[in-house]
Amino acid sequence: DTGVSQNPRHKITKRGQNVTFRCDPISEHNRLYWYRQTLGQGPEFLTYFQNEAQLEKSRLLSDRFSAERPKGSFSTLEIQRTEQGDSAMYLCASSLDPRDTEAFFGQGTRLTVV
């Protein structure tokens, strides 16, 4: 297992288009987190899953955003009707257990909305 994998690494889209990102966590990791990072800021929590259950969504996650983890393995994050303000790095992380010491991050997907 090579760690948390995110695809695509970069995405450029026109305003108003829909985009979908994928995250493959480390095998057998139960927890999966999505974060968003804008320029000059630290990552901000968006949502997280325990297996296939989505436990919490941040108020940052408007109704244009939806995340799924259908079989408790990979996860997708979809943004509908993208806006320029959605331009950011979207980071995924996973951990084996909620109390596990380490959360491992993927390389992120950089979204640019033009």
Added chain:
Amino acid sequence: GEDVEQSLFLSVREGDSSVINCTYTDSSSTYLYWYKQEPGAGLQLLTYIFSNMDMKQDQRLTVLLNKKDKHLSLRIADTQTGDSAIYFCAERTPSNDYKLSFGAGTTVTVRA
């Protein structure tokens, strides 16, 4: 808003020690972390410390925790050009169901 605060910039000469500071607010913080981010990359976990510890050393890295003042620091000994990056402090607490809360990051620039 962030409950974790960091100084934004640090410039250090190659070979000197770097000290990056962080303050946090949740007194029940269980784990405190330092992550490193290089340009265009994800986050690399450098080290962490449990809130019942005062210090942790890992090769060139030393973490100091002052629970009374809710202050965390990361010292990098013999700083190298490869240490130039953004360093994030993060806390993780059971009261927040173990989600990570990050500071805004400290940009460390190593000059020759």
